[in-house]
Amino acid sequence: MNIVRFAPSPTGFLHIGGARTGLFNWLFSRATKGKFILRIEDTDQVRSEKRFLDEILNSLQWLGMDWDELHYQSSRFDIYREYAQKLLNEGKAYKEGDAIIYKIPAEHTVKIYDLIHGEITIDAEHIKDQVLIKSDGSPAYNFCCVIDDALMAITHVIRGDDHIPNTPKQIILYEALGFKLPKFAHIPMILGEDRSRLSKRHGATSISEYRGQGILPEALINYLALLGWSPGNDREIFNLQTLIKDFSLKRVNKTAAIFDLEKLKWINSQYVKNYDLEKLTDLIIQMLKDKGYPAQDYARQWLSGLIKLYRTRFQTLEHFEQLAGFFFTDTVRYDKEAAEKFLLADNVAEYLVKFKEVLENTEPFDDKSIEAGTRKLVEEAGIEAGELIHPIRVALTGGTVSPGIFEVIQFLGKEKSITRLERVIKKLKTRGRMFDKLEEL
Ligand code: GLU
Numbered sequence: 177m178n179i180v181r182f183a184p185s186p187t188g189f190l191h192i193g194g195a196r197t198g199l200f201n202w203l204f205s206r207a208t209k210g211k212f213i214l215r216i217e218d219t220d221q222v223r224s225e226k227r228f229l230d231e232i233l234n235s236l237q238w239l240g241m242d243w244d245e246l247h248y249q250s251s252r253f254d255i256y257r258e259y260a261q262k263l264l265n266e267g268k269a270y271k272e273g274d275a276i277i278y279k280i281p282a283e284h285t286v287k288i289y290d291l292i293h294g295e296i297t298i299d300a301e302h303i304k305d306q307v308l309i310k311s312d313g314s315p316a317y318n319f320c321c322v323i324d325d326a327l328m329a330i331t332h333v334i335r336g337d338d339h340i341p342n343t344p345k346q347i348i349l350y351e352a353l354g355f356k357l358p359k360f361a362h363i364p365m366i367l368g369e370d371r372s373r374l375s376k377r378h379g380a381t382s383i384s385e386y387r388g389q390g391i392l393p394e395a396l397i398n399y400l401a402l403l404g405w406s407p408g409n410d411r412e413i414f415n416l417q418t419l420i421k422d423f424s425l426k427r428v429n430k431t432a433a434i435f436d437l438e439k440l441k442w443i444n445s446q447y448v449k450n451y452d453l454e455k456l457t458d459l460i461i462q463m464l465k466d467k468g469y470p471a472q473d474y475a476r477q478w479l480s481g482l483i484k485l486y487r488t489r490f491q492t493l494e495h496f497e498q499l500a501g502f503f504f505t506d507t508v509r510y511d512k513e514a515a516e517k518f519l520l521a522d523n524v525a526e527y528l529v530k531f532k533e534v535l536e537n538t539e540p541f542d543d544k545s546i547e548a549g550t551r552k553l554v555e556e557a558g559i560e561a562g563e564l565i566h567p568i569r570v571a572l573t574g575g576t577v578s579p580g581i582f583e584v585i586q587f588l589g590k591e592k593s594i595t596r597l598e599r600v601i602k603k604l605k606t607r608g609r610m611f612d613k614l615e616e617l
Contacts, residue, residue, distance in 0.1 A: 178210030178331050182243075183321070185217040186229035189382035192374060192435060193336060193366045194232075195239065196400045200363055201334045202241045203401070203423040213328055214243035217321075218250045219314050235383040239393050240416065247328070249320055256315035259323050259353060260308045268352050269308060276309040278319075278352065286344035291361040292428050293337070298344040306345055318345045326355035334425070337362035361425050364404045365432045374435050386440075390463055390493020392451065395444040403433040413446055445491040453480050456487070463493045469504045482587050485579050499577075503588060508574040508596060518566045518576070525604035527557065527564050528571060532597045541590045543582035550582070571600040 182198040184190060190198075205212040214236070218224040236243070260276040263269035269278045284300035308319040315323075321342075325333060340362050350357050368378035380386055386396055398414055406429070407414070407422045414422070448456070457480045482503060483496070490496040502508050518524070534549040535541075550568075554561050569581050572593055578584050585593050 178205060178208045179213065179329050180205050180210065180332050180334055181213040181215045181325070181328060181330050182241075183215040183217050183324075183335075184232050185220070185223075186225060186232055187220060187223040188228055189384060190232045190235040191381040191383065192400070192403075195235065195383050195396075196366060196403050197334065197336055197363065198236060198241055199239070199397065199400050200405070200423075200425075200428070203420060204332065204334060204425060205244075206420045207423045210331075211244045212241075213245045213247065213330070215324060215328070216246070216248045216250075217317070218248055219253075219317070219320060221250065221314065224250075231382070231384055235387070238387060239383065239397055245328075247324070249315075249324065252320070252324070253313070253315065255327070256320045256323055257309060257313075260315070260319070263308065263352060272311075274309075274311040274313065275307055278306040278308050278349065280305050280348060284348070286347050288340070288343050288347065288360055290340075291332075291359055291425050292364075293340075293362060293430055296340065296343075300344060300348065303345055303348070306349065318342055319349060322346045322349040322353070322355070325358055326350065326353065330358045332359045332361060332425075334361045334363060337364055361428070364429055366403055366435050367432045368435055371432075371434070378435065379437060388466075388494075390459070390495070390497075391440065391444050392447045392459075395447040396440070398447070399440045399443045403435065404429050413443065441491040441495075448487055448490060448492075451487075453484060456483055460493055460496060463497065464504060467497055469501075472504075478587065485583055485587065489579065502573050508572070510570070511575045514570045514574070514576045518570045519600065519604065521563070521567065524567045525601055527553075527559075528567060528597050528601050528604070530557070531564065531568060532594055532601070535585070535590060535593055535597070538590070541586060543580070543586045546585050547582040572596050 180201040182201045184194050184198070202212050204210070216229060216232075218229070260269065263278060264271065264276060269276050271277070280300060280303050284303075286298045286300050288296040288298070290296055306318060307316045309315055324330075325346075343360060343362070347357060366374045368374050370378075374381065380389065383396070387393075394415065397416060397419070398412075401414065401419050401423070402412065405423065405427055408427055457476065460479070460483060461474060482500065486496060486500050490499055530553055531550070534553050535546070538545050538549050550564065551561070554564055557564070565581055566576070569578055569584075570576060572581075572588060573584065588596075
């Protein structure tokens with residue numbers, strides 16, 4: 177049976193690179209009916225923090241990566257000490273103060289057979305003696321990693337290729353301890369678009385930040401899978417089951433992957449379009465609450481309908497808020513340019529007064545009836561439809577882009593639409609230098 181592990185250190189949040197490493201391990205284990213072990217590498221008791229640990233566990237759960245076993249290195253110090261003592265007893269290690277150090281045998285070359293990179297030969301001449309236990313009593317990463325990988329019977333070590341320099345050191349320790357070597361698969365780094373290592377400079381890096389922006393977990397999994405792996409065709413959207421079925425280490429690239437935020441958003445938009453509407457509605461209610469919109473008991477059907485109206489337009493939940501936030505507020509934030517262009521045009525106040533009357537008399541208040549009333553008004557006034565519709569859109573939404581205006585009005589409702597029109601009409605009638613102020617009405 178294949179046994180793999182994902183071994184994050186809780187010294188920071190789970191970031192894109194870590195989650196991708198976790199995912200490749202998880203997919204490999206699920207694809208081969210193996211075991212996925214989560215090992216928290218919390219030996220650094222100063223830098224390890226509970227909040228990071230919680231975030232890592234939450235993010236993995238949110239992404240749907242379940243684990244078969246969970247271990248904490250902090251509770252295994254006795255084991256590491258025991259093995260260090262063994263190496264001391266055998267004369268393979270020596271003490272320096274309280275530290276225990278492994279003596280690297282002279283003239284040694286180490287070969288790594290890497291499943292992705294092939295054979296890598298390293299001259300061990302440059303490898304210095306290895307600290308096993310530091311003077312504060314805590315074990316060094318390369319040592320406890322080897323002990324755990326061996327004792328947990330890990331068959332495949334799948335990790336970022338930034339760890340390649342550690343691997344020969346670890347192989348030497350495997351040999352010293354008489355442990356069987358696992359197979360290694362070093363997966364390519366993830367770089368920003370400027371080809372430097374992905375970091376804060378490139379924007380959000382932690383999984384929880386993407387969650388906060390309203391990226392859906394299925395979409396993030398889909399995107400992460402494509403960072404360094406490809407299915408061998410140009411397919412880009414995969415559900416978890418297909419990923420598990422198609423995933424193979426053989427198709428992992430050797431070269432670095434580039435993180436492309438626009439692509440992630442595009443993939444997310446594909447998921448948004450096809451997501452279960454009820455689930456999407458729940459997520460949006462939560463997002464609105466998180467963003468501080470007045471806690472409201474949204475009429476569920478109304479909200480689902482609105483989401484349906486917008487779901488081909490928004491890429492993330494946060495984007496939905498940007499596009500449709502005006503439905504959830506009492507006042508509207510007016511885009512100055514749009515307001516100046518469309519509300520200051522000739523006769524607009526007059527048209528809006530008439531349009532307001534149309535709305536007052538529209539019954540039932542649905543898009544078809546609103547449209548019929550509007551068309552009639554356009555005809556009577558002898559104007560182009562745009563001369564009325566553009567100002568209406570700006571007056572009601574604050575901007576120039578929206579789904580079909582009649583549906584927007586239906587969702588906004590009679591009362592809110594009329595109130596907004598009245599405020600704008602009043603502003604227009606008091607003219608003067610109004611647009612300096614027409615920001616929020
Ligand atoms: N704790 C190490 C890290 O987060 C794990 C490395 C490994 O997988 O061996 O980089």
